[in-house]
Amino acid sequence: MPDLDMRTVSFLVSFLSFIFGVGLLFFHFEQKNFKGINLVAISQICMSIGIGLIFLLGKIPMWVSALLSNMILCGGFTLCLYGICQYRDACSRLCKISLLGLIPLFLALLYFYFIENSLNTRAATASLHLGITQLFACIVIVKGKAFDNPLPQYTLALAFGLVSLTMFIRALLLIQADELNQYIQAGWVHQIPYLSSMFLIMATSFSLVWLVNGRLTRSVEALSIRDNLTSLYNRRGMDKLTNQITTDKSKQPLPLVVMMCDIDHFKSINDQFGHLVGDQVIVNVSEQIQACVRVNDVAIRYGGEEFLILLPNTPLANAHIVAERIRNAVYNIPLHHQNMSPISISIGVSQQHKGDNLDSLIREADKALYQAKKNGRNCVVIAPCECEEIRLKHA
């Protein structure tokens, strides 16, 4: 295998690392809510300086290239580990081990420079620290609690794992090899870790962009399915969720129940007390609805003051109890003004039968709601209205 020019290789690694670090730092200023990115950015700049000092070997004092460069490089990787740990929301125990490992590394570098001068052992010790830190990074990426797209997550973990392996092999080979006099003329044992570092910088850059992009997309998706005012699902959210609810029949031996709820005389609340109070009433009602349903149930802000509730796998009798609970809870909402009448809600309920789809269920619930309004409001009506009308007006 032809030897590469170590000075050029170290310059390239330093340059790449610097560009990536600065770019990531700019990205961090724009997207401050991604924890750990700033540390990864600073760590890349540290690594760039560390390798840059190796590039300047022979042109700067020897102790700077031999000691300082290794310390900056290993410290940079420890910082990178901290950044990744924060980004992946992982336990920081391994970061602390890597940080503490900098002390014996420093002592070993001092010893093998001033007392027993050995380039091989210095390089092997630094490689060992780098290999351990990169292995920790690999573990942290896999074990972190934050949810990320698995493909970039494992790509990044694999990159760190592979580079860590090259560092361990390098440390092992260096201990057995003849003592080096000129680092810049070192052979492939040194060149491969440099190339693998280039690979790591590139893998980290595109995997991080990929990971961050995944998180951004998910947060936009999550926002797009929620109503701004109440944080309940909106119509788009309903379309997404109902597919799961209506198709997953194996887990739901009991039918789906649909409730259509509408705040009574809401226009007069707006007219009398203003739209801001009206908005607050909508929020209060949505909170009561959320509090009365199970975690599996889906509450949707269907229109202005209309709410749709989907109760999968629910017997009609239970749904009726829930509807009554909601109606009572809404009626007991504390009033915003002295001369405000109690807030009330009318509810139409329909149950899924053979051949029913969600549209027909909603139509049925809507008819029952219309009947509830006709019956005097503040009541629950179960579809089909003609035969099973239940009128429970609040006393």
Ligand SMILES: Nc1nc2c(ncn2[C@@H]2O[C@H](COP(=O)(O)OP(=O)(O)OP(=O)(O)O)[C@@H](O)[C@H]2O)c(=O)[nH]1
């Ligand atoms: N404050 C506020 N008002 C809204 C919002 N969305 C819709 N509205 C108002 O809600 C009112 C709904 O009025 P109507 O459909 O006449 O119904 P209602 O007055 O509740 O009468 P019934 O339903 O028959 O009891 C309209 O005045 C809408 O402008 C909203 O987000 N905030």
